[in-house]
Amino acid sequence: xxxxxxxxxxxxxxxxxxxxxxxxxxxxxxxxxxxxxxxxxxxxxxxxxxxxxxxxxxxxxxxxxxxxxxxxxxxxxxxxxxxxxxxxxxxxxxxxxxxxxxxxxxxxxxxxxxxxxxxxxxxxxxxxxxxxxxxxxxxxxxxxxxxxxxxxxxxxxxxxxxxxxxxxxxxxxxxxxxxxxxxxxxxxxxxxxxxxxxxxxxxxxxxxxxxxxxxxxxxxxxxxxxxxxxxxxxxxxxxxxxxxxxxxxxxxxxxxxxxxxxxxxxxxxxxxxxxxxxxxxxxxxxxxxxxxxxxxxxxxxxxxxxxxxxxxxxxxxxxxxxxxxxxxxxxxxxxxxxxxxxxxxxxxxxxxxxxxxxxxxxxxxxxxxxxxxxxxxxxxxxx
Numbered sequence: 001x002x003x004x005x006x007x008x009x010x011x012x013x014x015x016x017x018x019x020x021x022x023x024x025x026x027x028x029x030x031x032x033x034x035x036x037x038x039x040x041x042x043x044x045x046x047x048x049x050x051x052x053x054x055x056x057x058x059x060x061x062x063x064x065x066x067x068x069x070x071x072x073x074x075x076x077x078x079x080x081x082x083x084x085x086x087x088x089x090x091x092x093x094x095x096x097x098x099x100x101x102x103x104x105x106x107x108x109x110x111x112x113x114x115x116x117x118x119x120x121x122x123x124x125x126x127x128x129x130x131x132x133x134x135x136x137x138x139x140x141x142x143x144x145x146x147x148x149x150x151x152x153x154x155x156x157x158x159x160x161x162x163x164x165x166x167x168x169x170x171x172x173x174x175x176x177x178x179x180x181x182x183x184x185x186x187x188x189x190x191x192x193x194x195x196x197x198x199x200x201x202x203x204x205x206x207x208x209x210x211x212x213x214x215x216x217x218x219x220x221x222x223x224x225x226x227x228x229x230x231x232x233x234x235x236x237x238x239x240x241x242x243x244x245x246x247x248x249x250x251x252x253x254x255x256x257x258x259x260x261x262x263x264x265x266x267x268x269x270x271x272x273x274x275x276x277x278x279x280x281x282x283x284x285x286x287x288x289x290x291x292x293x294x295x296x297x298x299x300x301x302x303x304x305x306x307x308x309x310x311x312x313x314x315x316x317x318x319x320x321x322x323x324x325x326x327x328x329x330x331x332x333x334x335x336x337x338x339x340x341x342x343x344x345x346x347x348x349x350x351x352x353x354x355x356x357x358x359x360x361x362x363x364x365x366x367x368x369x370x371x372x373x374x375x376x377x378x379x380x381x382x383x
Contacts, residue, residue, distance in 0.1 A: 001128045001256040004034060004266075005178060006042040006078075007211040007231035007249055008085075011069045012315040014275035015237040019068050026235055026276045027076035033251070033266055033279070034077035038128050041135070042073060042234060043180065043211055044110075047088055047095035048102045055091055058143040059355045062090040067102045074106050080124070083113025084139040084153040085180040085212065087147075090125035096151030102164050112137025112178070113146070114156050119153040120146040123168050133256065136161070136205075139180035139212070140360045156360060157198055158182060160202045169204035174256040177205040182213040182230060183361045187245065187295060188308050189217065189229040190364040194299070195262035201225045206261050209252055218295035219265075228252050231301065237271040247272045248288065265292070309364075316367055 011019050015026045027034075034040045043175070046063040048070060055062035073081065081103065089096060096115060103110045114120035124135040130132055137162060138154045139145075146152030157181065168175045177200050182193060189210070197208045201222050208227045210217075217230030232249025241247060250265040267288045270277040298304040356362045 001131050001133060001174070002036070002038045002072035003133065003176065003254045003256065004037040004040040005209045005228075005231070005252045005254065006040070007234040007251070008045040008214070008236050009069075009073065009081075010041050010087075010236040011062055011065045011072070012046075012063075012219060013237040013239060015235060016065065016270065017327040018073060018275060019072050020066060022068065022243075024072040024075045027072060029276060029278045030251075030266075030268065031076050033253075037077075037253070039080065039126060039133070040078045041080045041178070042078050043086050043156060043178075044069075044073070044083060044098045044099070045180075045236075047091055049091045049095045050098045050102070051094050053091040053094035055284075056143065057351060058090070059352050060086070061141075063087045066090055066097065067105070069149050070108060071105045074108060077134075078108065079377055080111065080135070082134055082137045082178050082180070083110050084114075084120070084137040084144075084178075085154075086142040086144050086153075087114050089144040089152040092364075093151055100151075111135050112139070112180075113152065114154075115146075115151040115192045116216060117146040117148055117152075117154075120152060121160070121164065123164060123171075125168075125172060131174065131256065132172040134172035135178065135179075136164055136168060136175065137178045140182075144357045145348045156196075158199060161200065165200060165203040165205050174224045174261070175204055176254070179208060179210045180209060180212045182217070183312075183365065184213050185215055185245075186213060187215050187217050187230065188298060188305060188310060188312075190309055190361060191302070191306055191366050192360065193229065194227075194302075194305065197227050197229070198222050201227065206256065207263070216249045216292075218292050218299045220296065220299050225261060226252075226254075233270055235270050235277045237275050242272045250288075250292075251314055285292045313365065313368055316365065317372075322328045 046065040049064040050067055111124035126133045138156045140156050144153040145155045145252050165175055200208050208224055210229050211231040213230045214233055216232035219228040247269055250267040253264045253266055255262045267280045267285055268277050299306050356366055
């Protein structure tokens with residue numbers, strides 16, 4: 001049972017223009033690889049919006065695409081889209097409903113998203129070549145998470161995720177967990193991510209595949225099972241991005257056979273001079289693989305991984321803590337309460353801080369930086 005998992009598909013700029021004109025050449029070069037698989041999965045990180053809808057208020061951009069994007073994926077040979085990502089609810093319930101109805105219209109499976117929380121958490125089971133595969137899709141907690149009475153994505157929650165994996169283990173021969181999370185632009189998992197994803201393997205998953213960071217990361221084998229920490233963008237055109245890690249990535253080819261899981265990566269460049277995803281060849285592949293080996297060396301050492309993360313925290317410390325600087329003392333608070341001075345926290349600031357506190361990867365950065373700041377004021381945290 002050969003399964004392909006691809007990263008973020010977001011038709012923007014040149015790609016969006018081509019697709020809306022009915023030109024699906026952006027994925028022509030990878031189509032042979034996709035067609036050679038028994039089942040192919042890609043992350044649709046842009047809701048289909050067919051009806052009039054307003055973007056929700058959130059941090060970051062609101063993404064959308066037309067139903068021709070789904071037709072493009074079908075033309076390329078994809079069988080399934082993952083919907084657990086931080087943009088699925090960018091246009092509220094309209095975007096959720098339109099995306100799901102478009103999947104049904106084109107006969108493409110979906111997982112990780114639904115018209116309410118219960119639907120979003122539904123495990124997708126596929127019978128392929130006489131074996132059953134369970135696919136679970138979750139994302140870190142930002143603006144897309146579904147509720148009991150409204151649609152969106154399935155959340156990362158290690159407790160409920162554990163029970164879902166355990167149940168899937170009973171129902172299927174293999175369990176594939178696809179997660180959307182991590183720090184954008186950072187090419188390594190945080191220590192929390194590694195600990196959590198290893199826990200998912202211990203819980204019964206046969207492989208864990210992650211995307212979201214808009215850059216590729218490496219992978220490791222844990223207890224004989226592969227964990228991939230970042231696939232990079234699959235097809236995401238962006239102005240000013242030509243030659244950076246934004247434009248390189250890889251698909252994962254998983255081969256579930258008997259009790260074993262083998263794998264290989266399929267590296268490519270995307271949306272550089274040409275608005276398309278193009279497989280790497282020859283020396284280009286060798287250079288990319290050497291980069292992955294170097295990343296894997298750090299991932300496979302908890303000491304090196306921690307050091308890498310601490311180095312990253314130093315680089316972003318000033319920027320990440322900038323919003324902690326507003327004046328705050330008892331005299332100012334009294335004047336605020338009397339209405340003499342205005343409140344400094346606007347709706348924009350409130351949404352920003354909610355996202356920082358609610359999302360796991362944002363907390364991975366914020367908490368140690370705040371701890372260091374407190375310690376420097378001699379208010380030592382001893383926990």
